[in-house]
Amino acid sequence: MVRWARAATVPVVLVVLISLSGVVLGRIYADGLLLQLVAGAAVLSVGAGAATRRLPSWTVAPLSVVLLAGYTLLALKVAAGRAGVPDPLPEVVRDALANGIPRLLTAMIPIESTPDTVVVPVVAAWLAGLAAHEVAARAGRVLLGCVPAAALYGGALYVVGPNAGSAGRATLAFAALVVVALAVTARPAAGPSLAGVPPAARAAVRGRALAGAATGLVVLLGLVAAVGPWVGGRVSATPVDPRRYVQPPQVDSLDESPLNRISGWALAPKQKLLEVGPSAPGAGRVRLRLAVLPDYDGITWRVGATYRNAGRVLPSPPSDPGVPVKRITQRITVRALTGRLLPVVPTPTGVDGTRIAYDAASGTVIRPEELAPGLSYTVTSAAPEPDYNLLPTADAPSGGAVARFLTVGAGVPDSVQRLADQLADGNGAAYDRAAAIEEFLSEHYRQVPDAPSGHAYPNLSFFLFGPRGQGGQRGTSEQFAASFALLARLTGLPSRVVVGFDAPKAGGPVTAGDAVAWPEVLFDDLGWVAFDPLPKSDEKPRPVEDDFTPKPSTPPPTSEPPPPTDTASASAPPALAEPPAPAAGGMSRAVVASGASGSLLLAVAAAALAVVLLRRGLRRRRLTAGGPAERITGAWFEFTDALRLAGRPVPGHLAATEAAAWATASPGEPEPLRPAVPPAGSDLPPLDELVTAVNTVAFAPGAADDEQALRAGTQAVAYADAVRARLPWWKRAWWSVHPGPLRWHRKVKGK
Incomplete structure (x- = not known):
């Protein structure tokens, strides 16, 4: 009986050791399914080894692998059913085996027990049980047999990282079980028999053995006390998170700045993009959030989110104390919407019906795969309902956060x-500044569906101050939201741009005409508050010049009267000052005049030479220094400088394609909308490579390469040389020494 108990102790201990790995790893899972599957893998793998102990050792591994395949299929089927994955089992297995490791390390915590997040722990637990039993039970090396279980346990701790508390109790239990296994299976050392030895002698032998064991224990504890602090001082208090080494799902260029899609949707307002179910009884609209854009570099508002694979249950959004939330459940079906961004009512707490990745900072959701017509999902959201009566006294946060x-x-x-300064003047409270910006935009600008896309500085400047007769002061919600957010930041208000849709509360179709962008401002104790700078009526907006007059670039004259002088009045011809007579023995007037003239000519020549050298150095830096994006930007500056030197500066509101088309047209033509290729017979080189490169930098950051930058620079230089060759000789000479390119773009970062 005792012998049988000793033989059964090792398998039982191994099963518990492997199950403890499931306990540790299960702390970052949303439910207990992972622990159950890992414990099942431990029982079956160790049990299979015990059942085949009398078979040849070479047959154990193949039989165990066959059992592992069957158990893995069962585990994936159970996990798919628990997670509501509708895909057929072969597709579930293929996807889980192909993506198990990256999805486990990029999943949002708490992790839902889905097939792709449980397959790796289940397989690892089975293999650890197989190896541990073969070494500990079959080979009789108990301590060595605990190594696979210890490796699995350490791997579980590493995957958890800093995302859960310390596993002190589980670790102590692990160590205690190893000691129990060693103590139960220990055999007495071979030595002289104690048969026939008097009891006193036997007691002396046992006493010496106990004394030796006690001495060894004291020495061990002394080493732990001496070396422990040194080892502990070299171990970080915060474990390393392995998720930092794995790239989470990213949006593509189409979704990186969906603000650019507003104008395209506005041109096809009847296109059905979504079908939504009822979110609340009664009439009215509810806004679906597609993307949040917090980053602006003067060219593009970008998403800048970090998406983590998530299950059906999302972490509770951080809420400001005292702000009530309203629970909303809505069914959404995709019709013609493209990309990977999923529209949801903010802020989602659960998404059912499709695999998703979630950014907790913005509360936005993407789908790892492209959206497809017919895709249907259910969203549960916690919509904040702040008390807007507190806005007039609310402050806006500041600082590094x-x-x-x-x-x-x-x-x-x-x-x-200057416009931002004027709107902030006299509006000390945060809400007053935001309301002033909202009112100014809604009263002075017109919303039109056919305004060109763009929200870079030149586009917004033309929208705010461009002549109305030439398309200025008109835009889509893209320009209204981007202008509000920019002006808000310039007045010290934390702001961002949001893109989404106005959906009916009672349910129904959502068309492209329902797409809208709006700004949000962050207030203390209230969170993000949306503003609506769009016109409130169809009345003709007031001219901007009525309420904002740009100040002259030079300082205005002071109001103090000039000091009295003895000169004649302004109505009389100016008197010429008589030059003083030269001192005796000094140089004559002719010598002084000739010297001054020569010095002036030398100074002019030196200045001209300096400008030529500086211009050449500027071109070299623009086209060769920095990465592909910087060199493409430099090529674009060479192109625009050439047109400016030729007397045809590029209008600020034109996009890159339109500017290139304008540059190839005759001076008397209106702004054309044709490819950036000169007409047949023209001596101007094409600009298509330059335009493609500029659009790549603007709408697909990081996608440009060195070859594309080289082609863009070559076209820009060729075009500038061709335009210069058309000019008269005296204009070509002035072109070479014109100092304008040295200062026209000096305010642009990095140029």
Whole structure:
């Protein structure tokens, strides 16, 4: 009986050791299914080894692998059923085996027990049980047999990282079980028999053995006390999170700045993009959030989110104390919407019906795969309902925590900065500044569906101050939201741009005409508050010039009267000052005049030579220094400088394609909308490579390469040389020494 108990102790201990790995890892899972599956793998793998102990050792591994395949299929089927995955089992197995490791390390915590997040722990637990039993039970090396279980336990601790508390109790239990296994299976050392030895002698032998064991224990404890602090001082208090080494799902260029899609949707307002179920009884609209754009560099508002694979249950959104939330459940079906961003009512707490990745900072959701017509999912959201009566006294946060929402790109136009200063003047409270910006935009600008896309500094400057007869002061919600957010940041208000849809509360279709962008401002104790700068009526907006007059670039004259002088009045011809007579023995007037003239000519020549050298150095830096994006931007500056030197500066509101088309047209033509290729017979080189490169930098950051930058620079230089060759000789000479390119773009970062 005792012998049988000793033989059964090792398998039982191994099963518990492996199950403890499931206990540790299960702390970052949303339910207990992972622990059950890991414990099942431990029992079956160790049990299979015990059942085949009398078979040849070479047959155990193949039989165990066959059992592992069957158990893995069962585990994946159970996990798929628990998670509501509708895909057929072969597809579930293929996807789980192909993506198990990256999805486990990029999943949002708490992790839902889905097939792709349980397959790796289940397989690892089975293999650890197989190896541990073969070494500990079959080979009789108990301590060595505990190594696979210890490795699995350490791997579980590493995967958990800093995302759960310390596993002190489980670790102590693990160590205690190893000691129990060693103690139960220990055999007495071979030595002289104690048969026939008097009891006193036997007691002396046992006493010496106990004394030796006690001495060894004391020495061990002494080493732990001496070396422990040294080892502990070299171990970080916070474990490393392995998720930092794995790239989470990213949005593509289409979804990186969906603000650019507003104008395209506005041109096809009848296109059905979504079908939504009822979210609340009665009439009215509810806004679905598609993307949050907090980052602006003066060219593009970008998403800048970090998406983590998530299950059906999402972590509770951080809420400001005292702000009530309303639970909303809505069924959404995709019709013609493309990309990977999923529209949801903010802020989602659960999504059922499709696999998703979630960014907790913005509360937005993407689908790892492209959206497809017919995709249907259910969203449960906790919509905040702040008390807007507190807005007039609410403050806007500042400091490093909100620096991201106050950052703007370099080179803010002076006119935009002056407008922000005027709107902030006399409005000390945060809400007063936001309301002033909202009122100014809604009263002075017109919303039109056919306005060109764009929200870079030149586009916003043209929208705010461009002549109405030439398309200025008109835009879609893209320009209204982007202008509000920029002006808000310039007045010290943390702001961001949101893109989404106005959906009917009672349910129904959502069309492209329902797409809208709006700004949000962050307030203390209230969170993000949406503003609506769009016109409130169809009345003709007031001219901007009525309420905002750009100040002159030079300082105005002082109001103090000039000091009295003895000169004649302004109505009389100016008197010429008589030059003083030269001192005796000094140089004559002719010598002084000739010397001054020569010095002036030398100074002019030196200045011209300096400008030529500086211009050449500027071109070299623009086209060769920095990465592909910087060199493409430099090529674009060479192109625009060439047109400016030729007397045909590019209008600020034109996009890259339109600017290139304008550059290839005759001076008397209106702004054309044709490819950036000159007409047949023209001596101007094409600009298509330059335009493609500029659009790549603007709408697909990081996608440009060195070859594309080289082609863009070559086209820009060729075009500039061709335009210069058309000019008269005296204009070509002035072109070479014109100092304008040295200062025209100096406010642009990095140029």
